[in-house]
Amino acid sequence: MPLTTTGELITGAAAAHTAVAAFNIITLEHAEAVVAGAESVDAPVVLQVSENAVKFHDGDLLPLARAATAAAERATVPVALHLDHIQSDDLLRRAPDAGFSSVMYDASRLPYAENLAATRAAVDWVHARGLWIEAELGQVGGKNGLPPLDAHAPGARTDPDEARAFVADSGVDALAVAIGSAHAMTTRTATLDHTLLKRLSGALDVPLVLHGSSGVPDDELRAAVTGGIAKVNIGTALNIALTGAIRDFLTARPDAVDPRTYLAAGRTAMTEAVARLIGVLATPST
Template identity: 75%
Template sequence: MPLTHTGELIAAAVAARGAVAAFNVITLEHVEAVIAGAEAAQAPVVLQISENAVKFRQGRLLPLARAAADAARHAAVPVALHLDHVRSDALLRQAPGAGFSSVMYDAARLPYAQNLAATRAAADWAHAQGLWIEAELGQIGGKHGEPPPDPHTPGARTDPREAAAFVADAGVDALAVAVGSTHAMATRTAALDHGLLGRLSAALDVPLVLHGSSGLPDEELRAAVAGGMAKVNIGTALNVAMTGAIREFLAAHPEAVDSRGYLTVGREAMVHTVTHLVTVLRSDGAPAPSHGSP
């Protein structure tokens, strides 16, 4: 089917009081696994390529983006492409021609006024191109000009009143907020500040986005969706699944040299993880087909 617009998937999720799973992909195996897992769960999905992934791919966006777009067009479920954590304006401007319908512009490291100005400029440009745009706001820096902490450092929290002002002034379509999750967690032991999430949901009239979701157990993910999260970003969980499966395969087959053998089991492990997590985030509570646990 044709590529779906991210904004349409988010709007549908908000109407259904569910959330769209957005998976960060690095290799073609990631792309294939995310689509296969979403098809197994019979749910839409967002494929995300981050600026860090572009750097890993030797600074070239198009090879992976075009492969992801082609795979999405052959999917049996709606799939959208999202350019994630973009700091480079040059990369941002490649998004429309590469098949992306949305971007996350990341200026959260800057002091508030600079973050706002940069994000407003990015939003104006993105909207002129028909792109849906997400931004991120952790908390404002110190009194002496210190930069704000990373939104996912322990203890970082987004203030609801500041967030409401930021969204209104920046003109973005969604906001990623700091409520206790952390990027790159390999264990699912984190807990969110659900009271703060409730206040943010009440204060903002745009969809909320949860970053760093791999560290959250199922019950926390469900509570996050019930509390107002409409887009849930997942990356590390895929890498944990893939790497673990490959380690087991190579330990059992030390003679193996054909990468197709271990990439196959790595990809299949990611499929299981995707199917499970997409199902957790669905609004209807329908169980996933039995594929094991993530």
Template identity: 75%
Template sequence: MPLAATGDLVARAAGTRSAVAAFNVITLEHIEAVVAGAEAAGAPVILQVSENSVTFRNGRLLPLARAAVAAAEAAGIPVALHLDHVQSDDLLRQTSGAGFGSVMYDAARLPYAENLAATRAAADWAHARGLWIEAELGEVGGKAGQGGGAPLDAHAPGARTDPEEACAFVADTGVDALAVAVGSVHGMTSRTAALDHGLLGRLAAALPVPLVLHGSSGVPDGELVAAVAGGIAKVNVGIALNVAMTGAIRDFLAVRPEAVDSRTYLGIGRDAMAREVTRIMRILGRPGT
């Protein structure tokens, strides 16, 4: 089916008190696993290509983007394509004509005034081309802090998104969704993050746009369910797929160290990722819970 619009999927999820899952993809196996897992769950999904993934692919956006578009068009469920955590204005401009319906512009590392100005310019550019745009305010753990310094702890003073500041930021930038810092951490391999649900409730009540949770791989199931009930409409997942894939391949090669055909262990890794996609999507699709 044709590519879905990210904004439509997020708005529909917000309207049913559920959340749409957005999975970061690095390889063709990631793409195939996300689509297969979403089809098993019977729910729409967002494929995300991050700036880091583009860097890994020798700075080339189109090979992975075109693979994602082809997989989306062959899928039995709606699939949207999103460019994630873009800091490069040059990369932002490469979305035009590449199949992307949305972008997350990440200037959160900058001081507030610079973040606002850069995000406003990115939003103007994106909207002029029909792109839905997400931004971030506050400092989600696991990334470099403002000015490129050491990552700020997700629970440190000043890390969390301030509702009053967020309202002004959304109004002044014109973004369509906001990723908020409420205690999750990028890159976690253990699922032990504790979210600030009181703050999330205040943000959801104050802001006129859907809220996004980054760093969701480290958030336990119960916390995810509560976050969706509290107003999160888009949930970003990345490292959980890599944990599933790497674990499955490691287990296979431990038993079959003589294996050299990459199709055998990549297929096992792809299947493990697909199962994790289905599991997460079924958690997020419990409207009103």
């Protein structure tokens, strides 16, 4: 079916008090696995391409974007395309022509006033072109090999009053909030601050987004959706599944040289991970 829009999926989920899974893709196999996993549980999904993934592809956005679009258009469930964690204004401006309906503009590393000014400029630019935009306040941490911030470090958590002002003054459509998760976690040991999430949900009238969800246990994810998270970003969990399956395949078959054999095993493992995690998000917290 034709690409849907991220805004449509997320605002619908927020209104229904549910969440949409958004998976970061790096290769064609990632895109195929995400679509297949979503189809297996008959759920909508967001395909995300990060600035780091674009850098991996020598800075060329179009090959992966075109592959993701092709995978989405053959899907039997609604699929949207999202450009994730953009810091480059040049890359931001390539989003509409590459088929993205939404972007996450990340100026969270900057002091508050600079984050607000940069985000406001990005909002004005993308809204003029009909795109939906997400930003971040507080710092989830763990990007680009950096350790997550200490839970008590200044700026490590999103302040509800500051978030209310930021959303009003920037005009963003959704806000990624820092409540205890971290990017690139390979163990599922994160503990979320659900009291803070409740305060943020009560303070804001835009959908809330959880980044770094691969390190969050199932029960914590369910509670986050119950508490108001409408978009759940997942990336590392797919890479763990892909790498583990390929490692096991090549260990058992050390003479294998055809990449189609071990990439197929990796793709199947990612498909299963996608289906399982979407199922977790669809299960109410008790």
